[in-house]
Amino acid sequence: MRRVISVIVNDQMGVLNRITGLFLRRGFNIDSITVGKTEKPGLSRITIVVHVDDERTNEQILKQLHKQIDVIKVVDITNHPSVERELAMIKVLSPVQRRAELTNLIEPFRASIIDVSLESVTIQATGNPEKIEALIELLQPYGIKELVRTGVTAITRGSSEREREMRHKHESLSVL
Amino acid sequence: MSTKMQTEATAAPSGKINGAHILVEALKAEGVEVIFGYPGGAVLTIYDALYDAGIRHVLTRHEQGAIHAAEGYARVTGKTGVVIATSGPGITNMITGLTDAMMDSLPLVVISGQVNTNVMGTDAFQEAPTVGITMPITKHNYQVTSTRDLPRIIKEAFHIAGTGRPGPVLIDIPKNITNELDTFEYPEKVFLRGYQPTVVPNRMQIQKIAEAIKEAKKPVILAGAGVLHARAHRELKAFVERVKIPVVNTLLGLGSFPGSHPLFLGMGGMHGTYAANMALYEADLIINFGARFDDRLTGNLEHFAKFAKVAHVDIDPAEIGKVVDTDIPVVGDAREALKMLLEEELVPGDTAEWLNHLEELKRNYPLWYKEDGKTLKPQRLMEIIYELTQGDAVITTDVGQHQMWAAQYYSFEEPHRWVTSGGLGTMGFGFPSAIGAQIGAPDKMVVAIVGDAGFQMTMQELAVLKDYNLPIKVVIVNNHALGMVRQWQELFYNQRYSESLIPNQPDYVKLAESYGIKGLTAQNEEEARKALTEAFSTPGAVLVDCRVTPFENVFPMVAPGKGIHEMEGVKP
Numbered sequence: 129m130r131r132v133i134s135v136i137v138n139d140q141m142g143v144l145n146r147i148t149g150l151f152l153r154r155g156f157n158i159d160s161i162t163v164g165k166t167e168k169p170g171l172s173r174i175t176i177v178v179h180v181d182d183e184r185t186n187e188q189i190l191k192q193l194h195k196q197i198d199v200i201k202v203v204d205i206t207n208h209p210s211v212e213r214e215l216a217m218i219k220v221l222s223p224v225q226r227r228a229e230l231t232n233l234i235e236p237f238r239a240s241i242i243d244v245s246l247e248s249v250t251i252q253a254t255g256n257p258e259k260i261e262a263l264i265e266l267l268q269p270y271g272i273k274e275l276v277r278t279g280v281t282a283i284t285r286g287s288s289e290r291e292r293e294m295r296h297k298h299e300s301l302s303v304l
Numbered sequence: 305m306s307t308k309m310q311t312e313a314t315a316a317p318s319g320k321i322n323g324a325h326i327l328v329e330a331l332k333a334e335g336v337e338v339i340f341g342y343p344g345g346a347v348l349t350i351y352d353a354l355y356d357a358g359i360r361h362v363l364t365r366h367e368q369g370a371i372h373a374a375e376g377y378a379r380v381t382g383k384t385g386v387v388i389a390t391s392g393p394g395i396t397n398m399i400t401g402l403t404d405a406m407m408d409s410l411p412l413v414v415i416s417g418q419v420n421t422n423v424m425g426t427d428a429f430q431e432a433p434t435v436g437i438t439m440p441i442t443k444h445n446y447q448v449t450s451t452r453d454l455p456r457i458i459k460e461a462f463h464i465a466g467t468g469r470p471g472p473v474l475i476d477i478p479k480n481i482t483n484e485l486d487t488f489e490y491p492e493k494v495f496l497r498g499y500q501p502t503v504v505p506n507r508m509q510i511q512k513i514a515e516a517i518k519e520a521k522k523p524v525i526l527a528g529a530g531v532l533h534a535r536a537h538r539e540l541k542a543f544v545e546r547v548k549i550p551v552v553n554t555l556l557g558l559g560s561f562p563g564s565h566p567l568f569l570g571m572g573g574m575h576g577t578y579a580a581n582m583a584l585y586e587a588d589l590i591i592n593f594g595a596r597f598d599d600r601l602t603g604n605l606e607h608f609a610k611f612a613k614v615a616h617v618d619i620d621p622a623e624i625g626k627v628v629d630t631d632i633p634v635v636g637d638a639r640e641a642l643k644m645l646l647e648e649e650l651v652p653g654d655t656a657e658w659l660n661h662l663e664e665l666k667r668n669y670p671l672w673y674k675e676d677g678k679t680l681k682p683q684r685l686m687e688i689i690y691e692l693t694q695g696d697a698v699i700t701t702d703v704g705q706h707q708m709w710a711a712q713y714y715s716f717e718e719p720h721r722w723v724t725s726g727g728l729g730t731m732g733f734g735f736p737s738a739i740g741a742q743i744g745a746p747d748k749m750v751v752a753i754v755g756d757a758g759f760q761m762t763m764q765e766l767a768v769l770k771d772y773n774l775p776i777k778v779v780i781v782n783n784h785a786l787g788m789v790r791q792w793q794e795l796f797y798n799q800r801y802s803e804s805l806i807p808n809q810p811d812y813v814k815l816a817e818s819y820g821i822k823g824l825t826a827q828n829e830e831e832a833r834k835a836l837t838e839a840f841s842t843p844g845a846v847l848v849d850c851r852v853t854p855f856e857n858v859f860p861m862v863a864p865g866k867g868i869h870e871m872e873g874v875k876p
Contacts, residue, residue: 138498141447142435149440184625191622197444197464200498 130159131186132177132212132282135193136201139165139172143198147174150192156180160214160279171200175281209285215278216260217242218251221271230270237263248273256280320485323451323477324353327415330458331359333490336386338362338377338743340370344390345430346417349482351388362743362772365764367394369736371401372762375410376737379723380698381744382535384411384466391417391479392430396437400730402472403441407727408556409533411470413461414442418478421449434476443471451484456491463494468501469620470533501619505636505644512632513591513615514648520589520613522658523549526572526601529556529726530594530618536639537561537719540593543642548652550662552580554595555711556726563695563715569662570671573601574862575708578669578874581862583662585869587612594618594638597628598727607867617641671712672859672876679853680828682706682781686713688833689751689779692840697721697749700738702758703729705787708858710753721748732761735778739765742774749777749840756782756809766819769845777839778847780812783854791857796864816847825849 137143144163151158159177166173180186186204193202222230230249231241239253253263257280264275321329327350331339338360343351354361364370367389374385389395395416405412419428435447444464446457454477461473517523531540537560544551544567551561552572561568570577572584581603584590590612595601597616602608605627615632616624624633634641673683686709689697699714700723701707707724716722723741725733738752759780769776781787790804816823822842826832832850839846859873 141449142439145436146439153440188622188626195620195622197496197499 129182129186130177130179130206131189131204132175132206132210132280133190133193134203134205134282134284135174135176135199136166137172137174137196138198138200139170140198143172144174146196146198147176147193150189150196151176151178154185154189156189160277162279162281164281175279177280203284205282205284210282211285212256212280212282213254214257214260214280215252215254216264217276218253218264218267218272219248219274220251220267221247221273222249223247226270233266234263239263318487320487322349322353322485323454323482324349326451326454326486326488327458327477327482328353328357328359329488330455330490331386332357334384334458334462339386339388340364340374340377340740341388341415342367342370342390342394343388344394344417346391346419346479347388347394347415347482349479350415350417350477362739362768364736364739365767366762367397368400368732369739369762369765369768371398371412371414372404372730372733372736373740373743373765374412375401375405375408375733376700376723376740377744378405378410378412378470378740379737380720380741380748382533382720383744384413384462385740387412387414389414389416390430391419391434392432394430395434395476396432399437399441400728402438402474404725404728404730404733405472406441406443408725409470409529410472411465412472413458413465414472414474416474416476418447418476420480421478422480424478434474438474441472442474443469445474446476448475448477448481451481451486454481454486455489459491460494460496463496464499468499502621502635503619503637503640505617505634505641507644509632509634510641510644511648513634513645514650516589516613516615516632517547517549517591518651518653520653521655522587522611523547523589523591523653523655524569524583524587525549525551526554526584526590526592526595527551527557527560528554528593528595529560530638531557531560532594532719534594534619534638534640535719536593536637536642539639539642539646541565543645543650546646546650548655548659549591550583550659552576552583554598554601554726555724556722557595558711559716559719559722562717564717569666571711572868573598574603575712575858575860576601576868577666577671577712578860578871579662579665581868581871582665584608585610585867589613590615592616592618593641596623597626599627602627603862603868603870604866607869669860669874673856674876676853678828680826680832680850682709682783682852682856683713684829685779685781685832685850685852686710686753688829688836689753690714692833692836693749693751697751698723698738698741698745700724700734700741700750700752702731702734702754703788704731704755704758705783705791705856705858706753706755706781707734708788709781712858731755731758733758735759736762736765738776738778739768739774742776743772750775751777751779753779753781755787756780756784757786757806760810763815766816766821766847770820774845775843776845778816778845779836779839780847780849782809782812782849782851783856784809785854788858790855794855794857812847812849821845821847823847823849825851827851
């Protein structure tokens with residue numbers, strides 16, 4: 129099952145190694161991992177997407193993450209109301225005469241052309257992974273020369289109740 | 305050189321001292337009484353600061369010896385063991401010890417030297433990527449990048465190593481950091497947002513255990529090393545006597561409950577007693593205090609705790625539910641949990657039949673071995689050691705057959721007398737760990753019970769005995785084999801003894817004598833009794849080479865893949 133895990137960590141040398149090392153030890157492949165600063169100085173947020181076999185494994189991952197000294201908070205946000213986004217840049221073969229067609233094609237995805245050369249254009253798209261997948265599929269026939277994706281980053285939806293619940297979840301993780 | 309450094313340190317403006325002196329001052333502030341280590345290029349400045357620091361330093365002959373000694377010291381004293389190694393090969397030689405301490409939750413602070421910061425990452429002489437290598441085998445580790453950070457890091461390291469679930473913490477210090485000058489101010493407090501171990505359990509969960517006890521007809525307590533780390537042996541005994549629930553120990557939990565107590569069932573697991581394993585198998589309630597349900601204990605998980613409600617008290621939340629489904633999870637220190645339990649109204653359930661049944665199992669299936677009237681039975685050897693030391697010695701072992709025999713036949717009445725490599729199963733652990741144990745417990749008799757194969761992995765540390773006048777008694781359980789490997793080859797690999805027999809051995813008596821200590825040898829029971837009596841009454845260190853029955857096996861046994869109720873060799 130696919131899990132999206134949000135981890136707040138001390139912004140410190142080696143912290144990413146500590147996190148990925150845990151996954152290596154259990155032999156899990158990380159689907160995607162993104163890291164960035166948060167609103168609080170000294171803290172970074174890591175968003176990890178991973179496939180696990182069962183609930184026990186998932187619980188172990190969360191607990192092992194929590195055990196790291198540099199980890200401040202761990203939340204499995206898979207089942208929380210949340211927004212997931214990733215950014216993709218897709219370099220597509222595109223003769224000049226087909227550019228209008230391409231522009232129309234990507235329009236519903238609110239994607240945009242960010243770079244143009246004689247034989248190709250580069251399209252930028254943001255959205256949840258499904259949307260990105262759909263766009264890539266549509267662009268496939270044109271010939272994708274290069275593709276880069278940032279991986280998923282996610283944020284829970286704002287609602288005081290939700291935030292209370294998350295706090296509770298975090299606490300119960302450290303109590304249980 | 306030392307004088308020059310000293311002058312440099314004292315001559316510095318505004319009371320600044322170099323990083324090495326800052327380290328030494330911090331270790332003093334932590335009350336460190338002994339350091340186990342080995343010098344080298346990257347730690348020269350540290351060793352210079354130690355030269356007249358007044359902290360005892362034990363020089364082993366190999367870095368692995370130093371870290372195992374620190375583990376032995378930590379195990380018997382409960383204090384954090386401190387180790388120093390130089391960069392590169394110095395610290396890579398400690399990898400086994402770090403992993404061992406991590407697996408067995410021993411508090412260590414390991415200081416490793418590192419090349420200068422300006423050449424780090426350039427494959428400099430004696431450079432190893434220490435922080436990267438040791439990340440998964442330490443509770444936490446630090447790369448020091450500024451002399452200014454040293455006091456805080458050392459303070460944090462000791463805090464992390466010794467609290468919560470103890471473990472090894474490594475501090476990697478580049479050489480230039482130890483040379484640079486700064487002021488020394490040791491922080492009083494530690495603040496780590498991401499590290500707040502839960503010590504006091506949730507009372508509601510404790511009450512659930514009390515409830516479960518009331519209803520249970522077949523309860524059993526599993527006591528692990530967590531009880532020892534928490535210094536909760538008194539509370540455990542009081543609790544057991546209140547609720548009249550029998551106790552099974554894990555290998556590392558031995559000593560947390562008196563071995564001669566009528567409610568003690570023995571060690572559980574692969575070579576545990578039949579009564580202990582059947583109790584775990586048939587139980588309707590297992591209360592686990594500080595054990596991690598290791599696979600050598602549980603056997604095939606399909607058959608483990610099949611009929612039982614499981615209550616698990618552990619300071620490490622990640623251990624709860626890791627391998628066994630838990631009905632009553634309790635995060636907290638074993639001592640706090642037991643104290644809280646003792647405050648509850650504890651009513652034992654209807655357990656008379658259960659206790660009778662277990663009593664019968666104990667009576668009908670005692671540990672056994674066959675005397676042949678000729679050779680020295682290793683089991684008998686353990687009984688003799690127990691008898692002659694009156695069960696009061698600190699026993700250290702390696703891993704393997706001799707370890708299991710010691711665990712089976714040496715009955716531990718008191719805590720912190722049993723030093724063994726459980727989780728990692730490290731050959732070569734027993735002897736060097738005895739060095740640290742003896743330093744930690746100078747008034748105790750320390751007996752290192754080692755196999756002939758394991759001893760040969762770290763026997764260079766014999767030199768240390770004379771250096772520091774350590775009266776350690778080394779008992780080699782010599783079967784001219786890698787005993788446990790050979791046993792498995794006999795039982796599961798058609799007696800194809802591939803690389804497990806070692807007929808050619810050093811003359812251990814001469815070896816001991818060449819290191820300036822007494823060496824004795826024994827071929828049968830009578831000789832063993834005589835040699836051990838002499839060894840134990842000799843003031844200094846003695847090595848006794850005991851030639852035991854070759855091809856003797858450890859029984860009873862849960863074969864790999866079997867459930868703990870499917871023991872073999874339970875009767876002669």
